[in-house]
Amino acid sequence: MQAWLAGDEESPADLDLWGFESDHYTFLDLKKWLKEKVEKRKGKGKGKSKEEKGDKDEGTSERKEKSKQSNAILALFIFIQPVIAAKEQPFPNIPFDVFSEFILSNFGSNITLSATLLILFSIIDNVDLLKCKLKGEKNVDATAWIRLLARAIQEKIGMNSDDLFEDDKITEYTTEKGRSILLSIKLDKMAKLLKLYPFNKERKVFEGQLKPVSHASIDPVHIICPIAAECETLSCKGWALCVHTKIRDIPTATLIKGSKIFEYAYVVSGVCKICKTLYSAEHECAHDETQGYYKVHLNSAKYLKVGQKLWVDRAFSQSVLNGIYSFHASAAAYTEYWNNSFGNGKEIKEAFAKLGENRNIRASHGHSCSECTQPYRETQDSPPDDSATVKMVVIDGIVMGPQHCAYDNCSNTLVNHRGGVFCDVHNLEFGARCRINNTQACNEHQEMWHKYNLEHSSDYLNGARRMLHKPAENLPWNKTRRRHVQQPHDESDNEISNKKHYFSASCYYCVETICVPCGAVIAWTKFVKSESATNILKFLEDVFPNEESRPDYICIDKACKVLRTAVANGSWVYWFKDSRFVVDGYHYTNHCSDDYLCRKWCNPAPQDGSAPNLVYIAQDRDGERYYKQAFNTQACEQLNSWLGGFESIMKRMTPSNFNWFIHSMIFHHTQHVIKWQNSQNFSTISEDLELDDGTEI
Numbered sequence: 001m002q003a004w005l006a007g008d009e010e011s012p013a014d015l016d017l018w019g020f021e022s023d024h025y026t027f028l029d030l031k032k033w034l035k036e037k038v039e040k041r042k043g044k045g046k047g048k049s050k051e052e053k054g055d056k057d058e059g060t061s062e063r064k065e066k067s068k069q070s071n072a073i074l075a076l077f078i079f080i081q082p083v084i085a086a087k088e089q090p091f092p093n094i095p096f097d098v099f100s101e102f103i104l105s106n107f108g109s110n111i112t113l114s115a116t117l118l119i120l121f122s123i124i125d126n127v128d129l130l131k132c133k134l135k136g137e138k139n140v141d142a143t144a145w146i147r148l149l150a151r152a153i154q155e156k157i158g159m160n161s162d163d164l165f166e167d168d169k170i171t172e173y174t175t176e177k178g179r180s181i182l183l184s185i186k187l188d189k190m191a192k193l194l195k196l197y198p199f200n201k202e203r204k205v206f207e208g209q210l211k212p213v214s215h216a217s218i219d220p221v222h223i224i225c226p227i228a229a230e231c232e233t234l235s236c237k238g239w240a241l242c243v244h245t246k247i248r249d250i251p252t253a254t255l256i257k258g259s260k261i262f263e264y265a266y267v268v269s270g271v272c273k274i275c276k277t278l279y280s281a282e283h284e285c286a287h288d289e290t291q292g293y294y295k296v297h298l299n300s301a302k303y304l305k306v307g308q309k310l311w312v313d314r315a316f317s318q319s320v321l322n323g324i325y326s327f328h329a330s331a332a333a334y335t336e337y338w339n340n341s342f343g344n345g346k347e348i349k350e351a352f353a354k355l356g357e358n359r360n361i362r363a364s365h366g367h368s369c370s371e372c373t374q375p376y377r378e379t380q381d382s383p384p385d386d387s388a389t390v391k392m393v394v395i396d397g398i399v400m401g402p403q404h405c406a407y408d409n410c411s412n413t414l415v416n417h418r419g420g421v422f423c424d425v426h427n428l429e430f431g432a433r434c435r436i437n438n439t440q441a442c443n444e445h446q447e448m449w450h451k452y453n454l455e456h457s458s459d460y461l462n463g464a465r466r467m468l469h470k471p472a473e474n475l476p477w478n479k480t481r482r483r484h485v486q487q488p489h490d491e492s493d494n495e496i497s498n499k500k501h502y503f504s505a506s507c508y509y510c511v512e513t514i515c516v517p518c519g520a521v522i523a524w525t526k527f528v529k530s531e532s533a534t535n536i537l538k539f540l541e542d543v544f545p546n547e548e549s550r551p552d553y554i555c556i557d558k559a560c561k562v563l564r565t566a567v568a569n570g571s572w573v574y575w576f577k578d579s580r581f582v583v584d585g586y587h588y589t590n591h592c593s594d595d596y597l598c599r600k601w602c603n604p605a606p607q608d609g610s611a612p613n614l615v616y617i618a619q620d621r622d623g624e625r626y627y628k629q630a631f632n633t634q635a636c637e638q639l640n641s642w643l644g645g646f647e648s649i650m651k652r653m654t655p656s657n658f659n660w661f662i663h664s665m666i667f668h669h670t671q672h673v674i675k676w677q678n679s680q681n682f683s684t685i686s687e688d689l690e691l692d693d694g695t696e697i
Helices: 014-018 027-045 056-080 096-106 113-124 127-136 144-164 167-172 176-193 314-327 331-342 345-355 424-430 443-455 458-469 533-543 559-569 596-601 635-650 655-689
Strands: 222-224 252-257 260-267 283-288 292-297 303-307 310-313 373-376 385-398 510-515 521-527 553-555 580-582 615-619 625-629
Touching: 014 027, 096 176, 113 144, 113 176, 127 144, 144 176, 222 252, 252 314, 303 314, 310 314, 314 655, 385 533, 385 635, 510 533, 510 635, 521 533, 521 655, 533 559, 559 580, 559 596, 635 655
Parallel strands: 222 260, 252 310, 385 553, 553 580
Antiparallel strands: 252 260, 283 292, 303 310, 373 385, 385 510, 510 521, 615 625
16 A cells, blocks of 8 residues: 555556546545454464464553554555545557548548647546546437536637537538537547547446546657747848757757646757857857857747756746745745856856946836826926926935845855855955954853854744834833834934944844835945945935936935035035935934925925925815825835845855846836736726717727
């Protein structure tokens, strides 16, 4: 039984083991089988002497062992039953001339190849329906079950369903019911021809249960080759490509196409005999006199290589991306997938350097919608002027980031990402020294080292997690905590390192993003030590280098502090002509009420009419007038709420993997946002085009 459950090739047949054949077996069948085995053992033990049976202890031990074996069989049955597929029978292997003669003699002379294949695979893939048909009425060809299949085939073929019948039958069977019965009889004959029938010709001898039909013998052969048929170099003038891979050297790979795996797919490449450019399925390798050979990856590639001998199609890669995006895939699952698919960190770092586009999101370039762009208003009551527009961007950060070198003012990549604290340069200088103020190892630092180990132990971290999950819980042995924390927007940014030791690596302070009010992301970056006003201004200057690209409003939680810094360091001249800094609505309520600069110049919703493009007067359905904010100032907060779901995945990534992952996720998120906005705009336009009488233009 254990061999049968495990699918062993040497396991007994179903009839020999169970006593009957079936396409599936239940716990009742297993219980009955165990009961029969126990009764047989009891029968063998009758009439034996005590000496033959052995002493009581040995018998008890034997029964316990048998009980363990029975429990093991039950456990194995529980775990294997859901995953073991029903045994399959081979694909019907009848001669083609027999099949061709049957089609010509039973169907119309104008039947197409697509209709023939539709009928064939409809019968093969509906074995369960054929079993229901046979169980119900064995002596009737056109049962209700087979008529359902015939009706479905007719609806699928549609207007060309007359090609299924001979000319004389079309005139004889004029009603839809009559033609369904006639087609049912033909389908029943084809099922018998394909040997999808458990009885013999006389319908008396049962020859075995119907099993699902395997498609393995008819799986197509896949050859992964270039999508270009001719050389795309202008000087070659469309020269035909030649096969570059020798026949004896053609490699095989595993191809995942959709949800199906093809074990043996052949990978070939092409070459242009004139310019010597190599063409592969996913990239092209050209030759340049100055650079030598260089590789260009194709955005239109049909298949993607994600492993040494693993290729996937676009459907599979998109499903992986959607799964990570929607479900925030676990850290272990994603790490294993990433390492198995994309190789070492050097390749990822080089790929991000070429494809990361300096952390700018190309999908949002040129985007404009009703949420991120508003028509210009001269006053709060004046009608909007569609000839001029007003734009806003929102900037904010989320505290998360990868590890980097622990040495002061060094953000290089760690030489060892599993327990290392220095980059390759500082590891040579300080790696063997005591990690406390760069002094040699001594006994006086042992107490600090033990304290660090205690604070980073699992028991200590479990208590910290409890405090984070239940912040309102105040146990008697805990110190009293402040429940109201003042917003640090107007406090000084301390970028001076206060590290007392180098026991652990440092982490990037935050990920800073710039997005538009609809949620589409424009750019992102990492801040090493703090979200200082100087770093923010530098980030804005990199993203908006000229006057034409600058937005009218820049919304940030510490806008008043950024404004003061810009005035102090002289960068305000760069911004005051085109842009204005405002605080987002959520953080503005926590800013100091006596801060004149903040209240005067950074108010996100002034009601005195000083900023009609931020707040204007609108009317509700009842005609009541109210103040309405023109832009969504919480766009980055909403983005950070979604982005924080990936923190557990990214906190152990290398900086190269981190950059690539977060750039891909933000790019994918921006595509989703723009797609949704376009659908909303299309719905609005459709409603506007609808006429009063219900017709559409």
